Structures are given as structure tokens and as C-alpha cells.
Amino acid sequence: MRQPSDSLALGIIGAGIMGERMLNAVLGQDGAPVRVAALWDPSPAARERIAAHWPSIPLVADAATVVAASDCVYVASPPASHLGHARAALAAGRSVFCEKPLAVDLAEARAFVAMAGGRGAVNFPFASSLGVATLAQWIAEGAVGTKPRLTIEVAFARWPRGWQADAAGWLDAPQEGGFTREVVSHFLFLSRRLLGRLHDLRGQARFPEPGRSERAVDATFQAGAVPVVLRGRVGGTDLDDHNTWTLEGEAGAVRLRDWAIAERRGSDGRFAPAPDAIPNERARPIALRRQLEGVVRMTRGEAHSLATLAEALEVQEVVEAILAGNSAGG
Template structure:
């Protein structure tokens, strides 16, 4: 028998919402494929919170110490800092698992992707989603037939969402934040992964409040050969957020609802969920554990299912094109 490989040493830069989710994903499972080698955040308060919740996790003095302790660095800091940390990790021979977007400057993002090679990936959890797996299987089995139209709809009671209040400074800024970058990007990745390259964009964005992120977007483009209509707005729902990704075809319709629920349209016009569908609160940690398995494979140079740097850049190109269509109204 071959010995079980030692868990991968994962370092975390950023102790906010995403960094804490990653900690929970690693520490909340037996036999995890990774271990937390170090965590750092420039905020003493954030590190104090981590110390209280996860006293056994090594906290270090700076980002360089995270890199030194790790085989792979998870970059979960605000977007403007992503590329600096990612470059430092790659220069030290580590792999990088980065939150999206890659950067706030597209020229820098393009240059980074051109030079990075294959030791990097971006955390789009739809790559590991059980709901997306159900959609993929239905599509492969012919439930949709020839695709005719994709509709993406996102709506928020307010932005940022209440659980993001601690990060509102950058999440509601037009340079780094907004729901198009934070939420719509996931559905653009899903469209790219299932249907093909994103192209032929026309879009508009509304920035009615100076110094704040967009409050509405409308766009049309293609994913492969499939026409796509995107609509997003703040204030159109009482829910923190509500979203649907709906693919219509000549043989039927499937959709992903509220991040996790895969559904098929019945003959009576209603939707029926997949038998194993679970709400996002239960689906999210499952997807993140599967993401970590991909992180191990990526770091070891093996084939993986994670979002590649090239895919993430393509998504970011579309995202930035959408929000800059409303630039005059900022």
C-alpha cells in the first residue's frame, strides 16, 4: 500500500469572511487534504478574532511569513492587494489560490496571467458545486437539447449584504467593489465553463450615488453560441440576495437558483429540484472541501477542475466592461 500523502501546507493571507470560511472548511473535516500552515492579516483586530476562534492556527507577522510557511498561498485579501501577494508566492515557488477578481487593473491582470504558468487558480466555487454538477449531467443527457437562450438575474435588498458590513469600505467602492464583481462574476464563470467563451457584449451600469458601486446593470452577450441576457439590481427583493441562472433549449429548461438549487422545468411549467438539492448554507462547505481537493492537485501539477487563471481573466474582462459602461454616471 502507498502511504497517505501528508496534508498540503496552506497559508492564508486575509482573515476576513473568506479567510474564515476557508479555516472552517479545513478544520471542520477529518482527513482534510490540507492543513493551515499560517495566517496573516494587516488588521490586529482580525487576527485577534481568529486567535479567539481558532487558537491552534499559527498567526504570523507578515505576508512573507505566510509564503515561507506554505506550499500553496490562499489570497483572501481585498482585490487591490491580490496580485502583489500572488506574485510574491509564485516567485518563492509556491502555488496560488486566489479570490476573484485577480486585480483591479486589467493590464496588470493580463500581464500576470501571461507570466504565471499553471501554478495558480481562482476560487470560483461553482467549479465544485453539486448543483452545477446536476445541471451538467442534465445538459449532457439532453434535457435542454440545443440551447437557445441563457438568462441571468441577480437581485439584492441592499449592497453590501448585511453579513459583508465589515468590508463595506471596499465592497461598495466603484474601484474594487460592487455586486457585478462580487456576485455576477460567479455566474459569468458558470456560463463560460458550461457554454463557451464570452463575447459580443453590450451593457450599461447605473451609479446613482457618487463614490459608491453600481446599483443596476443590464447586459447582453454570448456564451459560445448562446445568447445571454443579464439583469441585476439593488432594491428589487426583500432577500439579502436572490439569483437565477436559467438555460432554455429546444428540448427543455434547467436552472440554478439561489446559488445551489438545480431545477428542471416540468411539463406544467413549474420547476422541480434535483433529488439531492440542498440550500446554499449546506452546499457551500461541501463545494469548498471539493475546491481544496483541487488545490492539492493543482499544487502537485496534476489535472484539476478549478477555475484557471485564464478563465478568471476572461470573466474579469467582461465584468470590467460591464461596469465601465456606466463610468460617466459614477
């Protein structure tokens, strides 16, 4: 491993949407906390695209070479491949920063978390979100008050979203894809992080199109002591992607809208954004840069705020229970 004074060597496996976003987070601003040590994707077209946009990125021949060149391996490949790459990185003494879900098989995910310890984390950017920090501050100051209740709503004009068309093969497959795994999981993590353990789930999903992912989900559960209602739909909106996470109590209500905008309900009953709220297009690279700072701390064995493997597994347990139409008590 390199000395703490050196920039952390980050290897990237997967050059799809998330791989490119992470590259932008590293290369798009000065003073990045990491440097890209190596990148590999099995697709020649993806490698050619990266080479054209970022000619300085070291493209390598396989995943093993990425691991060898890195202090931490960022796994941004499709879900079915996550655990194979993560295990290889840990076996080589590297840390792992993985996209969600950890695996497509819950038993394998549980076994991985049990053996991995603190050498890994999962990329739930709400862990580093400025909007979420504002929500947490409002909640701590008593903006919601007693008897809180949470409503999570997600809606899409179509699935996959237009900008995900290149990955539709797995994003719209019931084994790996669907909006519950891709989007709802983030709001489950947010609920877990701000309110407490997820339990007492009752949920169901509807799969009206054979061979494709879900088109609707409904669930109720508890986040800590807070009752939660979740509703997700494909169709019924003209928006590419619309979501709200709304916590309401006797003193008032706060919400996160469209991924990034923290809002508080006023005396007139309307929600107004925080004065410093910014849309997701501007907020996302800031959150990812903060995530990378957490990756450095995690790799060095220091305290960090990234989503732990245990938190990610808890989220995945709830997601898969919803999709299976099961109940998860506890």
C-alpha cells in the same frame, strides 16, 4: 516542497469572510486535504478574532512569513492587494489560490496571467458545485435541447449584503467593489465553464450614488453559441441575495437557483429541485472542501477542475466592460 504523501501546507493571507470560510472548510470536517500552515491579516482585530475561534492556527507577523511556511498561498485579502501577494508567492516557488478578481487593473491582470502559467487558480466555487454538476448532467442528457438561451438574474435588498457590513469600505467602492465583481462574476464563470467563451458583449451599469458601487447592470453577450441576457439590481426585492441562472431550449429548461439548488422545469411549467438538492448553507462547505482537493492537485502539477487564471481573466474582462459601459467583441 513536501512529499505527496504529506498534507499540503496552505497559507492564508486575509482573515475576512472568505478567509474564515476557508478555515471552516479545512477545520470543520475530518480528513481535510490540506493543513493551515500560517495565517496573516493586517488587522489586529481580525487576528484576535481568529485566535479566539481557532487557537491552534499559526498566526504570523507578515505575508512573507505565510509564503515561507506554505506549499500554496490562498489570497483572500481585498482585491487591490491580490497581485502583490500572488507575485510574491510565485516568486518563492509556491502555487497560488486567489480570490477574484485577480486585480483592479486589467493590464496588470493580463501581465500576471501571461507569466504565471499553471501555478495558480481562482476560487470560483461553481467549479466544484454539486448543483452545477447536476445541471451539466441534465444538459448533456438533452434536457434543454436545441436553440438554447440563457438568462442570468441577480437581485439584492441592499448592497453590501448585511453580513458584509465589516467590508463595506471596499465592497461598496466603485474601484474594487460592487455586486458585478462580487456576484455576477460567479455566474459569468459558470456560463463560460458550461457553455463556452464569452464574447460579443453589450452592457451598461448605473451608478446613481456618487462614490458608491453600481446599483443596476444590464448586458447581453454570447457564451459559446448561446445568447445570454443579464440583469442585476439592488433594491426591488426583500431578499438579502436572490439569483437564478436559467438555460432554456426547445426541449425544456434547467436552472441554478440561489447559488446551489439545481432545478428542472416540468410539464406543468414549474421548476422542481433535484431530489438531492441542498441549500447553499449546506452546499457551500462541500464545494469548498472539493475546491481544496483541487488545490492539492494543482499544486502537485496534476489535472484539476479549478478555475484557471485564464478563465478568471476572461471573466474579469467582461465584468469591467459591463461596469465601464463598453462593448467587448471578439
